[in-house]
Amino acid sequence: MTDQTAGSNRGAPRTWWGVFSRSKFLSHRGVVFGGTMLVIVLAAALLAPVLAPHDPYQQALLNRLKPPFWMEGGSWTYPLGTDHLGRDYLSRLMFGAQISILIGLATAIISGVLGTSMGLAAGYFGGRVDAVIMFIVTVKLSIPTILVALAVVQLVGGSLQIVILVLGLLLWHQFAVVARAVTMQIRDMDYITSARMVGCSSLRILATEVLPNVLNQIIVVLTLTMASAIVIEASLSFLGVGVQPPLPSWGIMIAEGKEHIFFRPWLVMIPGFALLFLVLSINLLGDGLRDITSPQGRG
Amino acid sequence: MTSSRPLLELRDVSRDFYIKTGIFSPNKILRAVRSVSMTIERGDVLAIVGESGCGKTTLARMLMNVLEPTSGEILYDGRPDNERPPEERSRKLQAIFQDPYSSLNPRKTISSIISLPLRIHGVRDSASVRRETLKIMDKVGLPARLYDNYPNQLSGGQRQRVAIARALILKPEIVICDEPTSALDVSVQSQILNLLMDMRQEFNLTYVLISHNLGVVEHLANKVAVMYLGRIVEMADCETLFADPLHPYTQALLASIMTPDPDLGIPVVELGVAFPSALNPPDGCAFHPRCSKRIPICNLKQPDIILEGERKLECHLFGNGQCDEGTRSKSSSV
Numbered sequence: 001m002t003d004q005t006a007g008s009n010r011g012a013p014r015t016w017w018g019v020f021s022r023s024k025f026l027s028h029r030g031v032v033f034g035g036t037m038l039v040i041v042l043a044a045a046l047l048a049p050v051l052a053p054h055d056p057y058q059q060a061l062l063n064r065l066k067p068p069f070w071m072e073g074g075s076w077t078y079p080l081g082t083d084h085l086g087r088d089y090l091s092r093l094m095f096g097a098q099i100s101i102l103i104g105l106a107t108a109i110i111s112g113v114l115g116t117s118m119g120l121a122a123g124y125f126g127g128r129v130d131a132v133i134m135f136i137v138t139v140k141l142s143i144p145t146i147l148v149a150l151a152v153v154q155l156v157g158g159s160l161q162i163v164i165l166v167l168g169l170l171l172w173h174q175f176a177v178v179a180r181a182v183t184m185q186i187r188d189m190d191y192i193t194s195a196r197m198v199g200c201s202s203l204r205i206l207a208t209e210v211l212p213n214v215l216n217q218i219i220v221v222l223t224l225t226m227a228s229a230i231v232i233e234a235s236l237s238f239l240g241v242g243v244q245p246p247l248p249s250w251g252i253m254i255a256e257g258k259e260h261i262f263f264r265p266w267l268v269m270i271p272g273f274a275l276l277f278l279v280l281s282i283n284l285l286g287d288g289l290r291d292i293t294s295p296q297g298r299g
Numbered sequence: 300m301t302s303s304r305p306l307l308e309l310r311d312v313s314r315d316f317y318i319k320t321g322i323f324s325p326n327k328i329l330r331a332v333r334s335v336s337m338t339i340e341r342g343d344v345l346a347i348v349g350e351s352g353c354g355k356t357t358l359a360r361m362l363m364n365v366l367e368p369t370s371g372e373i374l375y376d377g378r379p380d381n382e383r384p385p386e387e388r389s390r391k392l393q394a395i396f397q398d399p400y401s402s403l404n405p406r407k408t409i410s411s412i413i414s415l416p417l418r419i420h421g422v423r424d425s426a427s428v429r430r431e432t433l434k435i436m437d438k439v440g441l442p443a444r445l446y447d448n449y450p451n452q453l454s455g456g457q458r459q460r461v462a463i464a465r466a467l468i469l470k471p472e473i474v475i476c477d478e479p480t481s482a483l484d485v486s487v488q489s490q491i492l493n494l495l496m497d498m499r500q501e502f503n504l505t506y507v508l509i510s511h512n513l514g515v516v517e518h519l520a521n522k523v524a525v526m527y528l529g530r531i532v533e534m535a536d537c538e539t540l541f542a543d544p545l546h547p548y549t550q551a552l553l554a555s556i557m558t559p560d561p562d563l564g565i566p567v568v569e570l571g572v573a574f575p576s577a578l579n580p581p582d583g584c585a586f587h588p589r590c591s592k593r594i595p596i597c598n599l600k601q602p603d604i605i606l607e608g609e610r611k612l613e614c615h616l617f618g619n620g621q622c623d624e625g626t627r628s629k630s631s632s633v
Contacts (some may be wrong), residue, residue: 190402191412194465197363198416199389212406 028292034284041278045097053079054088056095056248061086068266080270083256089267092248093274099249100230100278103164107229108222110168115175116218120206122176123183133176140173146235153241163242165227174221182214216289223286227279234275250275304377305338306473306505307362312336312371313529314357327578331357333529334371337611339473344499344506346516346537348552349526352577355509358526359477362507363394390420393466397478398425399458403450409436410446420469431468436502439464439494450555456487460494467498473505480515492519513556517541525549528577528585534611546614547590584615592616 026032044051061271064086067074074081122133152166186192187210236242239249245252250271257267259296317331332354339345360366361373372379373595375388393416398400403412414432422428433443439460450458459479466474479495480488492515498504510516517537524534525548533546544550544615581588587597596615605612 190396190398191404193360193363193365194394194396194402194462195395195415196365197389197392198419199386200415200419204419208407209404213404260359 005118028288030284031079031288031292034281034286034288037277037281038285041097041274041281042101044094045101048091048094048098052088052091052094053077056087056091057246059085063269065264065298067264068270071266081266081269083253084260089235089253089270092253093250093271096248096250096253096271097278099243099247100233100275103160103167103233103243104162104226104230104282107167107171107233108162108226111170111173111225111229112218112222114168114222115172116179116211116214118172118180119176119179120183120210120214123180123205124187124202124210126184126187130180133180137173137176140170143170145170146232149232149236150239150241153236155216156245158241160243160247163233163236164195165276167232171225171229172230174225175218176208178217178221179214182217183210186210186213220286223282223289227282227286230279230282231275306341306343306376307339307375307507308374308377309335309337309362310374312335312358312361312368312373314354314361314366315369322398329423329578330529330580331577332361332368335531336371337524337531339505339507341472341505342503343522344508344520345522345524346508346510346520347524347526348510348513348516350511350552353526354529354577355511355526356477357613358621359394359475359507359509361393362475364388364392386420390469391472392475393469393471393473394463394475394477395459395466395479398482399455399462400450400482402462403458403462405450409441409453409461410445410451412450412461413468416469432464435464439467439498454487455483458491459483459487459491463491463494465497467502468477470502471504473507475507475509477509478511479508481510481512488515495519513552525552528580528611530585531611532613537608539610545610545612545617546586547616548586551591584613 049253060082063078063082064084066078066082066086067075068081068089071077071081078088078090080093083089083092117135118136122130149166149170153162156162192205195209200209233242234249234251234254237249238255239251240255242251243249245256253271254268254275257264257271262265270273311334312332313330313334314332316331318329319327320327335358337345346357349355357366361368367608369405375392384556410429413435414428417428417431422431433446436443436446441457441460441464445453445457450461453461480491483491483492494517495506499506506519510521520537522534523537523540524531525540525546526532527548533540533549540549541553544553562570581598582622583598583600584590584593584602590597594615600615602613602615605614605617
């Protein structure tokens with residue numbers, strides 16, 4: 001930055017880090033809070049094999065239903081106590097985070113690709129394509145997500161892959177609506193006309209001219225969809241049709257803990273708070289991203 | 300390629316738009332361009348002037364091959380579109396748009412914006428793309444250091460230079476300029492106009508210039524077409540038209556030019572305040588409700604096209620040899 005005349009890239013976003021550090025990301029409270037919380041959960045999930053004090057599947061019936069360390073009878077051997085089969089609760093929580101995040105990310109990506117392509121097509125081509133796609137979106141919006149997920153998973157049998165696939169096919173509508181709205185604004189810009197004149201195909205225009213301009217709104221939707229996918233997965237697992245035991249899903253942990261809710265409420269509260277923490281962090285981050293990327297946003 | 304054929308020829312080109320007025324009421328037809336015929340020769344600078352809403356931009360978009368004409372045909376180099384490979388027109392015909400803020404994709408670097416036509420038309424080798432891009436940037440007066448910058452880091456004038464560079468990188472034959480300077484500061488306008496003229500020399504270009512700035516037109520064009528409500532009402536050489544406008548609308552347009560002399564005040568234009576709706580154009584000559592010289596036939600019959608050498612005119616005042624001298628002498632004094 002010493003040589004202004006030769007460099008003259010007044011804040012040119014050359015690198016990813018340059019964009020990040022120069023922009024409003026670090027001064028937005030929601031992004032900083034949410035980001036930090038999410039990094040903590042992510043670290044716990046990714047480093048679970050290294051950090052977890054015990055094997056999450058190792059049962060020890062002699063040590064069952066131990067309370068967490070801050071309560072009477074708790075010990076640091078099992079920092080968050082043990083469940084009804086004597087498995088270490090902290091280790092299960094950390095491996096459970098892996099499942100939640102995996103499902104959240106995979107679902108958001110599947111539904112993101114699906115919904116964004118539909119929205120782009122609807123917004124760009126308009127007319128009949130738009131009418132058909134918006135009809136599908138309307139139909140989708142009238143389908144109760146949880147009920148359909150329940151029915152399908154019940155029918156084909158629950159497993160991680162099935163849950164991801166079903167949720168991916170059920171949560172795309174927000175992407176479609178947002179991508180369509182933004183595309184309709186961009187469609188009439190002169191740079192699109194110019195690309196058409198030069199002879200670009202529609203596919204190329206959508207991929208290289210429209211998509212980059214839609215992407216920051218899509219990233220916001222991505223975070224929100226991820227949060228709702230995580231909650232729905234927990235609900236399905238709680239109801240017994242999601243991820244199957246002994247996988248340590250948070251929903252399963254809550255379901256197993258509910259037997260003991262009156263005398264050992266922490267069995268429900270610990271995974272419950274973990275879920276709250278993760279979803280809150282993602283939502284804070286998403287709201288922050290929306291504030292920052294929207295032109296009339298605050299901050 | 301023989302040069303005897305006109306570069307671009309329009310035959311009875313019309314374009315309608317269907318306006319939805321409600322679920323149950325029938326669609327209305329907006330006749331944006333109504334059977335326009337003209338030829339554009341190599342080396343011409345044809346200006347199309349007219350007030351807002353008269354169909355200039357629709358005509359330009361049809362020339363750009365972005366809008367299909369509803370009827371009529373546009374011949375490029377003597378042949379209609381379906382007889383030529385589709386790449387040819389997109390190579391030879393380029394455009395410069397009015398608003399340099401919406402004509403450059405904010406997410407792409409200057410270099411990728413300028414080099415896009417090159418890459419589309421099969422230049423894959425990145426070294427030669429870079430060389431060509433830098434060459435054209437130099438020609439239009441963009442410093443090479445802007446190569447990796449984004450449009451939001453450029454001024455309006457620089458952005459318009461980028462648009463010009465993008466239009467010229469394939470060495471086209473004809474460039475459609477849709478009000479290329481009206482979104483720019485006055486101080487930058489003349490720079491861009493001079494650049495356009497320099498480029499015309501350098502690349503042997505033909506321009507179609509859409510404008511409502513008559514000062515620009517007088518300075519640049521050698522042919523002028525005046526448009527009113529979708530029709531070309533008068534077309535002539537630039538000098539002839541400015542010296543001796545015949546159509547009352549042309550006269551009013553020329554009378555509306557602001558002069559730098561403050562004593563002259565704001566020009567008085569006898570046009571009234573109402574612009575007729577293109578959804579419901581008046582019968583007969585479309586201009587008659589606003590015309591100060593209208594005669595009884597004007598609201599009954601669409602005037603025929605009068606050809607007088609290079610000159611083309613649509614007005615009852617001059618039809619069938621009834622070109623009355625009074626109107627003519629009055630007009631040249633305007």
